[in-house]
Amino acid sequence: MPQPDQSPPGTAWAEPLLREVFPEAEVVDVLPRTGGQLSTVYELRCTDPAHHAILKVYAPEWAWKQAKEVHVYRILAGLGSLPVPRVLHHTPDGAPGGRAVTILSLLSGLPLSEASKDLDAAQIPSFYRQMGATLATIHRIGQEAYGYLTDRTLDPRPDNGSYMRHQFAKKLAEFKTLGGDDRLHDAVARRIERDGALFDNCRSAVLCHNDLHEGNVLVAPGGTSRVTGIIDVENAIAADPLIDLAKTDYYSLGRGEPERTALFEGYGPLPGDAAERLDLYRLYHALELWDWFRSIGTLGPLDSIADDIARLADRRSDTPW
CATH class of the missing domain: 3.90.1200.10 (Aminoglycoside phosphotransferase (APH), C-terminal lobe)
Known part of the structure; x- marks a missing residue:
């Protein structure tokens, strides 16, 4: 199975995506986080810690999984009792090469x-x-x-x-x-x-x-x-x-x-x-x-x-x- 691209994305395109959620966000660093075989995960560090978030980039052949994650996370968030990420933004073509991306709230730990x-x-x-x-x-x-x-x-x-x-x-x-x-x-x-x-x-x-x-x-x-x-x-x-x-x-x-x-x-x-x-x-x-x-x-x-x-x-x- 092809591996997802592991190279960290630059702030130039990550910041506009995050500003869909936090209009004043300034991304200063993009750090690789633990990812899987189907996608890569990055932590977006901002000048204001309240704007920190998780960016998930899907390998092209697994972009259809985005709708699934958005759907399931929203169901779990609706319970109000589980510490799950909130879906802040998602787009099917926000990453270079038209790859699907999802932005999630950053959980501690x-x-x-x-x-x-x-x-x-x-x-x-x-x-x-x-x-x-x-x-x-x-x-x-x-x-x-x-x-x-x-x-x-x-x-x-x-x-x-x-x-x-x-x-x-x-x-x-x-x-x-x-x-x-x-x-x-x-x-x-x-x-x-x-x-x-x-x-x-x-x-x-x-x-x-x-x-x-x-x-x-x-x-x-x-x-x-x-x-x-x-x-x-x-x-x-x-x-x-x-x-x-x-x-x-x-x-x-x-x-x-x-x-x-x-x-x-x-x-x-x-x-x-x-x-x-x-x-x-x-x-x-x-x-x-x-x-x-x-x-x-x-x-x-x-x-x-x-x-x-x-x-x-x-x-x-x-x-x-």
């Missing part, structure tokens, strides 16, 4: 993935407890169908069973095309054939962040154990809330039982079949992650993820979580 290096291990569960509570809040937003979200649900599915069987079939086909091990492929297919009826236990879809890991959680500096921001809604879907919880759990790489316990405590009561369903969703996320890394040529983690796939595919539906 550092990504937990970065800040955790300077924190005591005993502080980390507190953040996971807050992450669980955040997911529970997002999941109060119901959706009419299951599927991938933009500013609407694409290829909507009427029930979770058909949606998840479709998703597993798609990811398994990608796995095979990308050269994945045939035995692993067949083991996953058997697991879904055996236990896939569990998907039908989810009776209604909700909004899912679908990427709430430590890189997308901002925390206050100074060791106060406070989440200050929830960012990056590029992967949002309408789905079973447990698929979201399972992704945060699976992506807590290097963490252990204290963080998992805190995550579930923060989330609150779970359905009686949560252990079994969460296990299937962890399998899905491992398969999806293997496909993604292989597709972009990131080979280092593949063996470890394949081990996860093998372990999860071999689990019985009554295995304790």
Whole structure:
């Protein structure tokens, strides 16, 4: 997949964009921030700190994601209880080369993935407890169908069973095309054939962040154990809330039982079949992650993820979580 342009934009075109929001803004610096495969992110520093903002520039082939982010951020901001960026301005062609750009309010804090290096291990569960509570809040937003979200649900599915069987079939086909091990492929297919009826236990879809890991959680500096921001809604879907919880759990790489316990405590009561369903969703996320890394040529983690796939595919539906 082509990588987005990493060269920082100049103030000459960033400042007019920001002045759509703050007419008196004077941009003095444009600093690269953590970005993803689909876009690059910059912090706009101004003479007046009240005008500081985030500028997001989309790779041309991913410009359609702008409408999605604007839509989802506005839904979350409407809750009034989550620390999410406000969409200040967006245009489909504001960057050089006609690339889409979005300007967001600047939230305080550092990504937990970065800040955790300077924190005591005993502080980390507190953040996971807050992450669980955040997911529970997002999941109060119901959706009419299951599927991938933009500013609407694409290829909507009427029930979770058909949606998840479709998703597993798609990811398994990608796995095979990308050269994945045939035995692993067949083991996953058997697991879904055996236990896939569990998907039908989810009776209604909700909004899912679908990427709430430590890189997308901002925390206050100074060791106060406070989440200050929830960012990056590029992967949002309408789905079973447990698929979201399972992704945060699976992506807590290097963490252990204290963080998992805190995550579930923060989330609150779970359905009686949560252990079994969460296990299937962890399998899905491992398969999806293997496909993604292989597709972009990131080979280092593949063996470890394949081990996860093998372990999860071999689990019985009554295995304790």
